[in-house]
Amino acid sequence: MYHKTFVLRSLILGFILMMWEFSSSYIPQTFIAPPSKVFPLLLAIWINTDFLGHLYVTFIAILLTFGLAAVSGLLLGFALGVWKLLRDAYEPILSMFYAVPTVVWYPLLLLFLGLDIMSKVAFAYLLSFFPITLTTVSAVVHVDKVLVKVAQSMGASKLTVFYKVIIPASLPTILSGLGTGLALCVTGVIVGEMLGGIRGLGVLIASAATLFETAHYFAYTIVVIIIALVVNYVGKLLERLSRGV
């Protein structure tokens, strides 16, 4: 059964690649560049220092954003998870803001922070901060009450309960939230770069399209797809690992 699905999946992929290649005979290369042009380019760009420079900017933006979002998300998440009063007061407000599509804030961010790295970081931060926080809150709140009771019956202080019971028990869910957050950081940075940026992978994609450098557009797009897929995969792996323990 496994072999069958593997074969079928590869067939689909192969089919897509073939169609892609053939389409270039019918559609002008200003619209679609065939794999034969794109794949060599994919290898060539890594030597190009300009590309590496843009990649570096994107990479830094993602790291910065994720760091900020993770730390603030976890702190706020734990705080709201542990203190009921704070949670009752602020969780509805957070959920409300979460309901707003983050793109809505983007022009405002552009205004405040300009076209460069800060607006991207802020945008991606907003995108990932909410899921991380809300997931963390949910994870803490859903820790089985009996586990806490056991520790209490053994005389554990509130701090001990937090460190020895709540954190380990909520870890798998929190990690999955962080994984989602990381994937959203990648998305957020790319979106920010495409909608208005000076340097970065997204900027390269947008400008390549504008200049009809179609092969480059395809190549950069594939790079982004690979990065996004890898990040997603790593996230899922981390979560599964933490559950296995």
Next chain:
Amino acid sequence: MCSHFIDVQNVTKIYGSKGNAIIALKDVNFWVNKGEFFTIIGPSGCGKSTLLNLIAGLDKLSSGKIVLDGIEVNGPCPDRVAVVFQDPALYNWRTLLSNVEFGLEIRGVSKRERREKALKYIRLVGLAGFEDKYPIQLSGGMKQRASIARALCLETEILLMDEPFGALDEQTRLLLGLELTRIWEETKKTIIFVTHSLLEAALLSDRILIMSARPGRVKNIVDVDIPRPRDPNSREVNSIKATIWEEIKDEARKMMEASLQIVP
């Protein structure tokens, strides 16, 4: 001054306030002697678990007082009382050994001493060889035995058990019941055991407290004088079961009818 080992005096517990108040326990009065196996039995929802939580110090009394070995209960006292819940509640990120050590770890006992004690009690409950396994690898019965070992490790005088075998099948229950009797005889603890099983109460206890339907009150206390080991099919055990059932069946019916009314 009559000093019983455990004294429960005029205990009342009310949940909620004003219009929505539920009286879980009302004027509960009884005592337990040192070294006794004391069972509390009653229909579902009569407040037996609530009572146990109060004795363990995990919840606050609305009125009355509970005195354990001369000291009034004011909060969890892990040096005198250990609790086993219906849910084994093992931490599945810790090994069996690490789980059993947990109480001592919190107390700040040295690593070597913790280990020694934990291994001793793991052996006592019959789980030797499984020290490095994680809870997910253990069966329901094994998890519950681990939970008992964890409580025993605290080496308290008093052991409280809240329907510890509730989630297990009948065969495992009977076997674990025998194990528990053996452990009790070896460690000479005072055990307060909550159950809803008539057979379990008759098989394991020295005295049985029968609770009424909500609001929970002491309906009766039955002495069980049968020598151990007890045969589940013997005339004596069946007679005790019959006695309990006589007292309890009306209360059980009351609880069943009461809960039928709550569904909107």
Next chain:
Amino acid sequence: MQTRVLLIQVGTIIAVIVLWEVLVSGGFADPLFLPSPSTIISSFSKIQNVALNSLLETFFKTLIAFSIGAGLGILIGIVIGSRPLLHEVLHPYVFGLYSIPRIIFLPLIVLFLGIGFNSNIFYAVLHTILPVIMIVEGGVRNIDKRLILYAFSLGATRKQLYSKVIIPAAIPSIMAALRLGIIFSLLGTLIAEMYLSLSGVGFLMQKLSYAFKSAEVFALTVVVASLAIVIVLVLSEINKKVGEKWL
């Protein structure tokens, strides 16, 4: 207890607004970048007409994209979810498309469909259809197999299985997909408008932003954000009402 909660919430909001006003009026923040709440409120009237047109247009596009995206998405989700082979083979592709920033396809879409209505809708549909497929597919896969087995043992035909068991059991997921779908449609429409469009709220906000008309941008942002919140709240209420009967 409830009053304490309310106090904290209202208190925080008031504190933020007061701080804001003080920062700007007191000269601590540049009014070009951070207009005071009072300026923002007054700018509402300035942009009224243009804003209304843009809002209607964006709303209209969102609705169309939602109908197509959610409609197709639910159909595809049910089909993929209910046929294990299709799921095994296609799921990685669906998931792959779902987890990447779909905005990277926007230039390609614009290349073929130009700036304006068509490319907007196409992208918004793309943005909507994938999450919807994922949710519905997941929901269908999670249906208790015993329900299907039981109907099958009673001799139900394939058509009956779908209409009497699978689709009804999938309704909660479908409702969830619809609720999220509309937000994704709005999101997709806005992104497309911001990237390359000559009309609509997204475009308007970008334009105002580049022109440094901060008060207007603020005002518009508040309006759109509030609308989004209202939509979500309304949908939650509907979801609760329907959910009560179904469960």
